[in-house]
Amino acid sequence: xxxxxxxxxxxxxxxxxxEVIVKGWLKNNRAQKEFGFIDLNxxxxxxxxxxxxxxxxxxxxxxxxxxxxxxxxxxxxxVVLTPKMKQAFEIKAREVILEGxxxxxxxxxxxxxxxxxxxxxxHFRPRTNLFNAVFRVRSVVSFAIHKFFxxxxxxxxxxxxxxASDAEGAGEMFQVTTLGKEKPEEGYKNDFFGKKANxxxxxxxxxxxxxxxxKNVYTFGPTFRAEKSNTSRHASEFxxxxxxxxxxxxxxxxxxxxxxxxxIIKDLFDLCPDELQFFNQFVEKGLIDKLxxxxxxxxxxxxxxxxxxxxxxxxxxxxxxxxxxxxxxxxHEKFLTKYFNGPVFVIDWPKDIxxxxxxxxxxxxxxxxxxxxxxxAGELIGGSxxxxxxxxxxKRMEEMNVHDEDLWWYKELRKYGGNKHAGYGLGLxxxxxxxxxxxxxxxxxxxxxxxxxxxx
Amino acid sequence: xxxxxxxxxxxxxxxxxxEVIVKGWLKNNRAQKEFGFIDLNxxxxxxxxxxxxxxxxxxxxxxxxxxxxxxxxxxxxxVVLTPKMKQAFEIKAREVILEGxxxxxxxxxxxxxxxxxxxxxxHFRPRTNLFNAVFRVRSVVSFAIHKFFxxxxxxxxxxxxxxASDAEGAGEMFQVTTLGKEKPEEGYKNDFFGKKANxxxxxxxxxxxxxxxxKNVYTFGPTFRAEKSNTSRHASEFxxxxxxxxxxxxxxxxxxxxxxxxxIIKDLFDLCPDELQFFNQFVEKGLIDKLxxxxxxxxxxxxxxxxxxxxxxxxxxxxxxxxxxxxxxxxHEKFLTKYFNGPVFVIDWPKDIxxxxxxxxxxxxxxxxxxxxxxxAGELIGGSxxxxxxxxxxKRMEEMNVHDEDLWWYKELRKYGGNKHAGYGLGLxxxxxxxxxxxxxxxxxxxxxxxxxxxx
Numbered sequence: 001x002x003x004x005x006x007x008x009x010x011x012x013x014x015x016x017x018x019e020v021i022v023k024g025w026l027k028n029n030r031a032q033k034e035f036g037f038i039d040l041n042x043x044x045x046x047x048x049x050x051x052x053x054x055x056x057x058x059x060x061x062x063x064x065x066x067x068x069x070x071x072x073x074x075x076x077x078x079v080v081l082t083p084k085m086k087q088a089f090e091i092k093a094r095e096v097i098l099e100g101x102x103x104x105x106x107x108x109x110x111x112x113x114x115x116x117x118x119x120x121x122x123h124f125r126p127r128t129n130l131f132n133a134v135f136r137v138r139s140v141v142s143f144a145i146h147k148f149f150x151x152x153x154x155x156x157x158x159x160x161x162x163x164a165s166d167a168e169g170a171g172e173m174f175q176v177t178t179l180g181k182e183k184p185e186e187g188y189k190n191d192f193f194g195k196k197a198n199x200x201x202x203x204x205x206x207x208x209x210x211x212x213x214x215k216n217v218y219t220f221g222p223t224f225r226a227e228k229s230n231t232s233r234h235a236s237e238f239x240x241x242x243x244x245x246x247x248x249x250x251x252x253x254x255x256x257x258x259x260x261x262x263x264i265i266k267d268l269f270d271l272c273p274d275e276l277q278f279f280n281q282f283v284e285k286g287l288i289d290k291l292x293x294x295x296x297x298x299x300x301x302x303x304x305x306x307x308x309x310x311x312x313x314x315x316x317x318x319x320x321x322x323x324x325x326x327x328x329x330x331x332h333e334k335f336l337t338k339y340f341n342g343p344v345f346v347i348d349w350p351k352d353i354x355x356x357x358x359x360x361x362x363x364x365x366x367x368x369x370x371x372x373x374x375x376x377a378g379e380l381i382g383g384s385x386x387x388x389x390x391x392x393x394x395k396r397m398e399e400m401n402v403h404d405e406d407l408w409w410y411k412e413l414r415k416y417g418g419n420k421h422a423g424y425g426l427g428l429x430x431x432x433x434x435x436x437x438x439x440x441x442x443x444x445x446x447x448x449x450x451x452x453x454x455x456x
Numbered sequence: 457x458x459x460x461x462x463x464x465x466x467x468x469x470x471x472x473x474x475e476v477i478v479k480g481w482l483k484n485n486r487a488q489k490e491f492g493f494i495d496l497n498x499x500x501x502x503x504x505x506x507x508x509x510x511x512x513x514x515x516x517x518x519x520x521x522x523x524x525x526x527x528x529x530x531x532x533x534x535v536v537l538t539p540k541m542k543q544a545f546e547i548k549a550r551e552v553i554l555e556g557x558x559x560x561x562x563x564x565x566x567x568x569x570x571x572x573x574x575x576x577x578x579h580f581r582p583r584t585n586l587f588n589a590v591f592r593v594r595s596v597v598s599f600a601i602h603k604f605f606x607x608x609x610x611x612x613x614x615x616x617x618x619x620a621s622d623a624e625g626a627g628e629m630f631q632v633t634t635l636g637k638e639k640p641e642e643g644y645k646n647d648f649f650g651k652k653a654n655x656x657x658x659x660x661x662x663x664x665x666x667x668x669x670x671k672n673v674y675t676f677g678p679t680f681r682a683e684k685s686n687t688s689r690h691a692s693e694f695x696x697x698x699x700x701x702x703x704x705x706x707x708x709x710x711x712x713x714x715x716x717x718x719x720i721i722k723d724l725f726d727l728c729p730d731e732l733q734f735f736n737q738f739v740e741k742g743l744i745d746k747l748x749x750x751x752x753x754x755x756x757x758x759x760x761x762x763x764x765x766x767x768x769x770x771x772x773x774x775x776x777x778x779x780x781x782x783x784x785x786x787x788h789e790k791f792l793t794k795y796f797n798g799p800v801f802v803i804d805w806p807k808d809i810x811x812x813x814x815x816x817x818x819x820x821x822x823x824x825x826x827x828x829x830x831x832x833a834g835e836l837i838g839g840s841x842x843x844x845x846x847x848x849x850x851k852r853m854e855e856m857n858v859h860d861e862d863l864w865w866y867k868e869l870r871k872y873g874g875n876k877h878a879g880y881g882l883g884l885x886x887x888x889x890x891x892x893x894x895x896x897x898x899x900x901x902x903x904x905x906x907x908x909x910x911x912x
Contacts, residue, residue: 100875162693247479417558
């Protein structure tokens with residue numbers, strides 16, 4: 001029977017002494033005179049299996065003993081239980097067939113490679129332990145997010161990627177054009193969309209329209225920033241999840257975010273225990289305790305003012321000094337999660353440092369925004385209750401110089417059945433970095449895009 | 457208790473005479489002197505509920521009777537079973553609270569609106585019956601696709617959206633740039649990525665790299681075409697699903713596609729019966745029979761030559777005459793599905809009309825490609841076994857004038873452990889059009905992008 005290695009690990013007991021067919025890539029080949037050992041991985045499992053092959057039992061023993069790392073092979077052999085060994089079973093090969101050869105200059109050898117080197121070999125890096133684990137976790141987390149919202153009857157909305165609006169002000173935008181070099185004098189009239197078009201930085205505004213029809217919706221799609229920041233936390237292209245809930249306020253929003261974070265982590269413990277062990281041992285010591293702590297805590301909720309007061313009392317510890325009415329620096333965020341020994345929502349932010357669409361609180365000074373800070377990473381999620389009162393919204397747009405004719409429809413949402421609603425954004429990559437301990441965003445995106453880098 | 461209308465329809469029996477709180481949008485308000493009726497929908501269900509309110513029982517009876525269509529309201533009232541009426545229950549209101557007003561010029565009135573008008577009101581159209589159903593189905597189908605692949609242990613890969621490669625030749629591409637109007641003489645050296653960058657037309661090539669590490673992978677993301685086709689079947693931005701499977705050939709590929717299509721349809725019958733009934737009645741008569749027929753058939757497999765022979769015998773019926781070695785026109789595709797009374801895979805296509813990466817068959821003339829044709833729609837899925845032999849691949853690239861330095865890594869996949877692999881692409885929108893009967897792609901995309909149209 002043809003079997004995946006994942007399945008084999010689940011049922012090897014019942015297959016004792018039976019013959020199986022396994023296909024995968026050779027990760028290591030230690031040949032001696034009379035017999036040899038192959039580490040075989042097929043990508044369905046973090047774990048590899050050991051294949052034993054013997055002179056005399058294999059017609060092509062000599063050839064097999066020379067198969068290079070990276071070769072694709074089919075192994076037909078017997079499952080032999082080895083309860084006293086490190087691995088619980090091995091495959092005694094009756095036949096080994098070469099499906100795709102490799103050569104000695106295969107870049108991924110069984111040794112430590114630098115992350116930089118592996119980025120340059122992004123087409124091969126998922127065959128390494130680290131990236132096998134990272135990208136399976138990325139898949140499992142993505143699906144957990146879908147499951148979470150679908151179980152709650154949220155409608156999944158594909159927000160547009162190409163947009164003519166640039167009002168969100170979340171950052172520099174990429175332009176989308178077909179004009180090429182023959183850019184005419186008339187500007188964008190002759191361009192594909194008849195006006196300037198950009199890659200979206202957020203699907204929130206469109207999600208609001210859909211929340212005001214379906215009650216609960218979420219987006220899950222790529223977003224873009226054209227900032228020339230070459231840091232370990234910035235990428236030009238990344239994926240965001242943006243739920244939006246109608247008839248709901250900031251408290252409902254925070255509860256949803258807390259439930260979602262816990263749901264994701266719980267799924268990971270259920271579905272990727274080997275991967276988490278690996279990260280815990282080789283990438284971030286203490287990762288498993290950190291995640292368990294999140295699972296078991298009730299997320300704290302404090303106002304931005306309360307947070308600032310705490311920071312001011314401890315200002316001698318910071319490089320960037322905390323100030324009243326200012327944004328939090330990363331070191332402040334980390335301090336607060338340590339201070340409370342767990343995740344913290346910071347709410348009610350000064351309106352001047354937040355976006356135009358956030359709902360003005362009754363004090364006239366703060367908005368109903370929230371940032372979720374988590375131990376070890378700082379901000380993981382940002383959200384707010386939205387300004388549903390047209391006159392307030394228009395005033396804020398005026399104040400913040402948001403003049404965008406393309407937002408007529410966004411204002412209309414406030415005129416016809418608009419109501420109390422809220423939402424948040426989760427950067428998928430930030431979540432993956434948090435649950436794996438991997439500290440460079442380039443290493444949690446299959447083929448990352450950054451300034452001057454668009455390879456593969 | 458606060459309850460969604462979806463839930464209410466599930467458990468109204470057990471709530472007889474109990475009080476509930478329901479929030480939603482007023483779809484119709486028929487007020488008489490002593491009492492009135494409100495149709496209320498909250499977007500969680502295709503179905504609305506009827507709210508009855510009475511003078512004397514409601515302090516604000518006069519106000520409520522004037523609430524405009526589109527208003528957001530909270531209703532507190534008693535569940536009253538009405539087994540003899542059209543609807544199984546209604547809500548007797550004790551209190552009706554205005555959450556967000558609407559006005560008389562609300563565009564979505566309880567009458568028939570043209571599809572064109574609703575496109576111009578894309579922010580409100582999900583509040584209509586048709587688009588409520590279409591976009592819930594889009595969400596349910598999207599999740600069914602994720603479930604299908606995740607249950608089979610496929611890894612979900614986010615293929616890059618911005619790409620420097622334009623080798624796929626699937627169509628015109630959008631350019632992504634930050635150069636703006638100051639386009640320098642040196643070309644793209646000063647552009648954000650240091651070279652010409654485009655929006656991806658397919659994630660397949662990158663999915664191949666990941667299939668050769670994880671065995672089974674799939675993408676699900678937006679793709680783009682800059683073609684100036686203003687037809688009911690073309691959009692500039694749409695979503696594609698592209699599975700890729702290693703150690704697999706064209707037969708495995710077809711089996712996967714058949715299983716997926718049936719899985720999606722089965723989930724739809726389970727989860728969206730009301731929506732399907734609605735489409736069947738008002739959008740495409742016979743839709744349900746069409747879908748059931750797909751569920752119950754084994755998809756036929758014929759070669760392109762066999763298909764052509766059948767068409768040639770019936771050439772008098774076609775506007776575009778069939779010819780040996782040529783692509784199939786839409787009328788040919790429809791004829792074939794009628795001829796076989798069910799879905800048909802057409803395989804082994806002439807190499808000259810297919811892409812460079814498809815595996816050359818032993819006849820040297822055809823490639824291991826497949827198109828899945830379905831009754832009523834024609835081509836739904838296109839796929840192929842990939843050319844895993846480097847020398848053949850290079851020859852095909854030469855023949856087809858694919859000269860792309862950016863594909864060095866794609867060739868390397870053939871040098872190091874490349875093996876027999878295959879995959880296909882499903883356009884999400886085509887699937888949604890097929891299962892809803894909606895015949896314009898603009899009406900299955902929340903905010904569609906087409907030439908000269910980038911609104912919302």
